[in-house]
Amino acid sequence: MNTAPSQDTTPPAEHWRSYGPLDLHPILMHAMAAFNEHGYHGTSVRDIAGRVGVTVPALYYHYENKQALLATLLETSIKDVLDRCRAAAGETGDEPLARFCGMVESIVLYMAHRRQLAFLDTEIRSLEPQNRARYVALRDYLEHMLLDTVEAGRAQGVFTTPIPADAVRSVLVMCQGVANWFREDGPLTAEEVAERHVLLSLGTVGHPGAVTGDPPPFPRLVSHRSPSPVRTSAPGGSAPRASR
Amino acid sequence: MNTAPSQDTTPPAEHWRSYGPLDLHPILMHAMAAFNEHGYHGTSVRDIAGRVGVTVPALYYHYENKQALLATLLETSIKDVLDRCRAAAGETGDEPLARFCGMVESIVLYMAHRRQLAFLDTEIRSLEPQNRARYVALRDYLEHMLLDTVEAGRAQGVFTTPIPADAVRSVLVMCQGVANWFREDGPLTAEEVAERHVLLSLGTVGHPGAVTGDPPPFPRLVSHRSPSPVRTSAPGGSAPRASR
DNA sequence: CCTACCGATCGGTAGG
DNA sequence: CCTACCGATCGGTAGG
Known part of the structure; x- marks a missing residue:
C-alpha cells in the first residue's frame, strides 16, 4: 500500500502473520511469566x-502497582490481536469467506505465538472495573468484526448457521482455547494449528465446503498430506494431538 | 432399565437432564461463590x-485447609458432569450421531445449570499436583469418550472432520465456555443454549446435516420458530445474544 | 464416630 | 533504583 521511499520514517506495516521475539520491558516479561504460573493474586x-x-x-519506580502490570499486559495483548485481525481482514478484502478465514487465522496465530500474553485473558476478573471495561470493549469490538463478516457471508449463502452470534462466540472461545494448550515444543506448529482452526471454525459457522470437502479450503489438511514432520499415525489415521 | 419394584432401596437413576437446587455443604457453597468472584488466591x-x-x-474443623475446599469442589464438579455425560451416552445408545448429540447436550446443560461449579475449571492451576492430576485425568476421560464417538461417526460417514481430536477439543472448549457467559436471567434458557451448542458442535465435527439443514437436527432452530419469548429481532434476523 | 465452635495468637507476607 | 520500614492482612493453629 505504502509506495513512499524507504527513507520514509513511517515503519513498514507489520505483517499480521509475522512474529518476532516478544519485546516487552523485563518487568512486564517476568510479570507475565509469574501471572501465567500462579495467577494474578497468586x-x-x-x-x-x-x-x-x-x-x-x-x-x-517503573509501574504504579501490581494492577498496572496486569492492565498493561492485557491491553497490549488485546490491541495487538485486534490490530493483526484488522490487518488480516483488510488484506483479504470484502469477500466474507476469505475475510473470515483470514481473521480466524490471525487470531489463532496470535494465541499460539503470544500464548503467555493471550493466556492472561483468564485474569480479567482481577482487573479493576475501569481497566476491565476498556479490555472488554476491545474484545467485544473484535467479536463484532467477526460477526459482521459472518452475517455478510450468511447473506451470500457461504455460511449457513441459523445462529451467527452464537457461532461467532463459539469460534472465539475455541480460538482463545488455543492459548490454554498450545506448546511451542508440541507436535503442531502455530501455523498448522491456525490452519486447523480455520477449518473447524468454518464448520461451526456452517460453511458447506468445510463439511463436504468440496471445494477443500485446505487441501493439505483434508487429503492428509500435511508437510508436518511430526506424525503419530500413518496417513489416513487420526491427526496428532498437541501436548497439554 | 431397572425393573425392580419401587420398594427397592436402589435410588432411581438420576436423570442427566434433571437439575435441582445445588446441594453442597454451606462452606462449599460459599467457597464456590467466593472463588468465582475473586479466584482462589484472591x-x-x-x-x-x-x-x-x-x-x-x-x-x-470441617475442611483440612483452603486447598481441600477447591479440590473438593472441582472433583465434585467433574464427577457430576462425567456421570451425566455417561448417562446421556448410555441412554442414546450406540448410534454415533445421537450419542454425540446427547453427550454435548448433557455437558452444556451442566455448564449452564452448574455454572458456578463449572467455572472453577479456570482454577485448576491452583490445585496441588496430586489434586490436579486426578482432575485432569477425569477431564481427559470425558474427552476420550467424546473422541471415541466422533471416530465411530467418522467411520460411518456421519462426521466428516479430518481432524477429530482437534474437533473434539474445540467442542469441549466451546462447551466449557458456556460457564463463562451464561446467566440464569439471560435471554436463553439452559436448554436453549444446549440445543444451540449441539448444532454448533455438529458443524465443528463436520456433520453434513448441520450445514445443509437437511435433515434438520433441530427444526425449531433452523426454521426460526423458537418458542423462546425473548426476541431481539424479527424472525429471520440474527439470534438473540446471551448477556455477558 | 459425628458435629460444632471460642478468644487469642502463631510465623510470614501483602501492597506500598 | 536501594535500605529501611509501615499498617494490615495472609493461611493456619494454640489451649480451652
Missing part, C-alpha cells in the same frame, strides 16, 4: 522483583 | 468464613 510483587533481579521498590 | 479463608457466618477455626 503472584507476589517480591516474586516478580526476584525474577527481574531488582528490589520491590524498584518495581514501583 | 479469596481469604476469613472471607469464606464470614460468608458462612462462622469463625475461621470452624472452617478448619
